[in-house]
Amino acid sequence: MLALDYAKLRSNRLVENDPNVCHGMKSLDNDMILATSKCLFAAAAGNSSSILCKQRERQALLKIKQILIAHNSSVKVGSWVGENCCQWQGVGFDYVTGNIILLNIINPDPNICSTSGRICYDDGCYYNSRCLEIKDGSLDHNIFGSMITILQGLKYLTHLKLYGLIFGRESTRIMSFSKVIGTMTQLRYLNLSSVGLVGEILSQIGNLTNLQVLDLSNNFLQGNVPPQIGNLTNLQVLYLSDNNLEGNVPPQIGNLTNLQVLDLSNNQFDRELRIMRWASSLSNLQFLDLSNIDLSQLTVDAWRILSQLPSLSHLGLSGCNLKNNHLSHVFSNDSAIILNTLHYLDLSSNLLKNPLTILGNLSSLSFLDLSNNLLEGSVPGWLKNMRSLQVLNLARNGFSHVENDNKLSGEIPDFLGQLTEIEHLDISQNYIQGKVSLSHLGSLSKLSYLDMSYNNLSLDITSKWLPPFQLNTFRMTSCKINHSPQWLQTQTRIQDLDLSNTGISGKPHEWFINTTSLLRLNLSNNFLTGPLQKQLSLGQWDVDGSFIDLSSNQFSGPILLSFGKDYCGISSLQLNNNSLTGHIPSSLWNCTQLQILDLSRNKLSGLIPPWTSDQLLNLYVLRLQENQLGEVNSKEDSTILKNLCKLRDLNILDLQNNRLSGTIPNCWESSTLQVINLSSNNLSGVIPCSLGNISSLEYLHLSDNKLGGHIPSRLSNLTQLRLLNLGGNELAGAIPKWFDTSFSSLEVLRLPRNKFRGSVPKEL
Template structure:
């Protein structure tokens, strides 16, 4: 039974019992005047925006809304001022602005007090401890705090206590107070910031509370909590420990003693080790949640004892081993949900025939192999089937899906599955979600798809489809909000997209052979990816529909042309725009400045001209600008440094920018890739490049963003999140490479192929995490900074084709990661520093420096010791050499005689020594044999796994 259902049932039962118990046959008594006056004072201290307390103006307070009195005494027994359900809390604020008044404690006969979600603030009044008749107290979802928890122990009749979201971070003795409540059945302390238990709490005190329901989720407990929990071993029915920040280590075997437990949630923690075998003793268990921990090992066989189990969730751990074919066989009549998603299970999918109640099966993201058992088609109640991202190899036939009439979610993606279904086959199900990524469906669109009239999510990407999209397929799309047919070989043109996708938020048709023009967009689209196709013509039709919901637009790698449209203000939520590798011409529109939330702008490799519009300085969220390989001109605007504080990548390679590099660019503290190469830049390199803070620190692996979908009334998952991983072409070792999953590690400055003068600023050597530095093909003078050796992470250094002078700094040989070095065509002199690193490069790295010498160059440095000529033949030398040779051979012979007979002679003459010697040799032989056998066995098992 879910916690919220249990709470509501218990609260309703308590109210019903009180009302029935207090109802009498005599005359109804009005409310007590003293209590009426207390309530009126209470009312005056509140701001009631919506008139919830409008009925509090009559004489009889027992008739007021939220009040219930005893029919016999007239005393108030229930005060219920809770706001409407939490789903409306952000639209509907009932009461606000004041602390809970202490004089509520004057309602001494009250049995039920509910002030949930009423926006009270401040400290809980300890006077509430005087309400000794309280059966239930609900103060949840208010901005309240409590330091002294001791007064709760005075509520001797309390059975239900709900303090969810009340700040109890300073209530260090809360557990002792709970121990003293003799009637407490239901305790909810979710999101209370409860601290780990103090030492006195761990003393062996048997609690008098008969706790059945305990929710301690979203707190800061560690393993010290367990000893207190085991006070309730025989009473607990429902225990929730979800998401406690410091709950780590192994799970105690003592949980096996909780034989009354029906619900256990320990997910979202840092638990390690294996699942205890003792869990098999909790034979009353119906729901077990251990997901999102660090558990490892196999699923214990003892779980087969849990015959009442309905929900089992072990996803997102490090569990391994093969899934037994009799997995949870005892629960085949009761098991409804099985989550084994995102672990390291191997072997075949278990045969689950006979699991007549199974509704949801999650086996995705494991290492399962073999075939998919046909018996899966016998699970008649199955609604959700996820076996994606494994290593299954099989042919899917109609038998696999034969009786799945209730199926609405099917994910078989990222396996080696081939569909062999008759073109006349009619599935028994109507799917909402279909994910068949990387399955072999083609070359045609599966004909059975035309029967699926309720699809809202469709992903058949990379499925080997290579034909024109049939007309019937477009009739399926009107209700689809996530649509992905990317990475196929689909041909043909698109119909009017806006008329085919009524409610879509995400359309991905990238990496196909689609051609023709791009039509207008659907009104509620959030993401559109048509990249890597053959679309041509202009994109002015995109302006015909005002789409304020668009977040992501990728039209890159097509044949699109014409000027960029000037309708960007209508896409105020756009965050990613990629139009690179097309044939767009003209200027960058000034209206780009209206894209105030844009983070990524890719316009590389087009025919754009003119200067950068100053309106771009309004795009303060920009972190990525790639304008390389266009014909843009003018100076680099001064505002780039001051107005774009989040910029991480700036690439304007291969344009016609001129002028000097302004020191204002040094304000880009987050810049990781700066590429101004192949332009007409002049002047000196700013000394303030050392201010690039991000180049002094290690970066994350990827540059990624997380975006939320804008809300509209048609988006069924309004506000859902998705992530975008950035990629970039970086010139590396003379070639361009695309970096995506490791882009965050690339720290690069490229100012090559300009007209820069002056010296290399030594401040650049303070960028300790710099990976690539290219100042080549300029007119730089002076010497290489002597501190260049500080750049220990440097992989590429190119200073070629300048006018540098002086010696190569000795510290350069200390950079052991350096794999590409080019110092050629300068005026460097002196000896190349000795070291395995610098001598390992080709001579081309140093050529064109006339006075440079030393290995790997053939030119010798002055003062190097020349190799002497061979000495002339001498008869005396020959006699001397022969004499030396004779004594050498005599020494070898004497050494052999002494060594051989010194050992062997002794063994021949002494029996005990001979026996010990050969016994020692036998032991050595046995040890070598055993060690070799064991290691070979381990290696064989490793290769098999």
């Protein structure tokens, strides 16, 4: 398998979204895929009604139906009635034995449980084979018991995936579950990633001798890996990453001679890992990830074992506290086998320095990540020999391109433009300076990802240039673009564009006339003009996670009133520091994924829409300050604030310097709010005592309003408060003495221009 396929394997858990990769084993042509939504194997036989499913398995399916209904699942189980479960939608069975072998019930992954999916083992690929997947749920005690019943009833399963199912980290439940798993000896594929497993890996795992894929990643497992894991001699894929495992990596792992994929990353292993004798017998190992494990004490012999793995093509060593001398034991030895087999090498987040000439022998690399190290001086010249590179990441180092005479040359090395296989190039956050010209980009026909951000670079390319590539991502933050980037019209596939703080001017919608694929757009801190409505008509803002930042420009006009009218998946909308007019469209409440909304420092007027926590349930930043909002009667304003105070995930609420009137409602319940700023409005009445319920509050600004009455004693509960500004109001009574004892974290207290009586307490 190609190294880049392994990169997908690590991030997607067995390449679940890549139609050309089959679990790190084999693949078959698409025309061999069998597709059906009901009783696959019975359909092949031609008569599903002639075979009845077994009663015990039917009862197990009814338990699953119970779980789905209990969780208000959107999965359709209306057909799950009657005696013959082989006719139920999403159920497959073996038409010879009548055993249930397929359940396709909850948004299955396309290459695992779907009716057109596939599962691959050493003897080939199977379609719709013996699969149970239940995803993204939370089990209470009673339903957990039903799950045990289900698993006991479906003893012919060979494929079990419970990814994302939360067991609640209750040890007794984990043990009972593990014991049941230990009896399912037909299993070939077991995925228990992200299910909340705690404690040690139980020895019962050693009973599953047919397993070929085992994924226990992203749990809370600790202690040693049991030696019984060495019984799984058919195992080809083993994920133990993202746990708290420590102590021994048992030498019995050396028994897994069929192992092709081994991921031990993000654990606390020690002892045997330093020696790694167990690795010497893994002649089929292609994928090895030891990232974020301290390997600084690894023995010389261990490094040499690593260098002699005959099939290794993917090696992850990110965050391992490595220095140059460690690498010399692996890559400077001319007899090292991996010099010829390695395609993927991740050395990011280590302590590596220039020169790294020992890597120059790896001419077969297609993926190299040296980001976040201590590399300084020029971009290494040995990179020009790596003509197979598809991914190169040099971000967050200290490169400056220093010539032999130690004078800054001000140019990116020309040889980067000769790496014609490059698809992904990241040189961001360095000290590189000079011009980026056609000599660097003109031959990179396969380029799809380019990030040159946070350097002292200027893009010196004419606006009429026709690039040979189609970019998916282009970022040049805080660099300089000398010409209007009209050539972006040719980039019809671009999804992520960041040209913030580059000095560009003009009307950007004219550059993107052919672009409809944008998902993330950042053009902030420039000199862009034109009506905002035309900019917001670009892109696919109905896609979850999309992002817009057009702040700090010179855009004018109203916000597109239909924005978000049908569906809006945008997570961040930042239009602050422009000259926008008109009302805030209420249709924004359809943006249920919205987390950040910043419309501050514009000329917006009218009402704040009556958003509720049911609509903007993910919103945690709301900035509307320095507008002209609130030119209505006090009763309506109070209703608006009453809705805002119930946004349960809100962290920052800033409405200062508007025209809000009425009272501050007494409805504050949030446990997440850290900043409230209602200063410089026309608010009256008293400070509501429910503000004291916000235990997380750190900054409270209520200055320059018309608030009266006393400072409520309930505010003494705000023990995290760092700033309290109540100046410029009509507050009366004495300044509370409890300020000193209750506000132990307070750094700034402002109370001027009020009607307090008496003297300032000595405690202050």
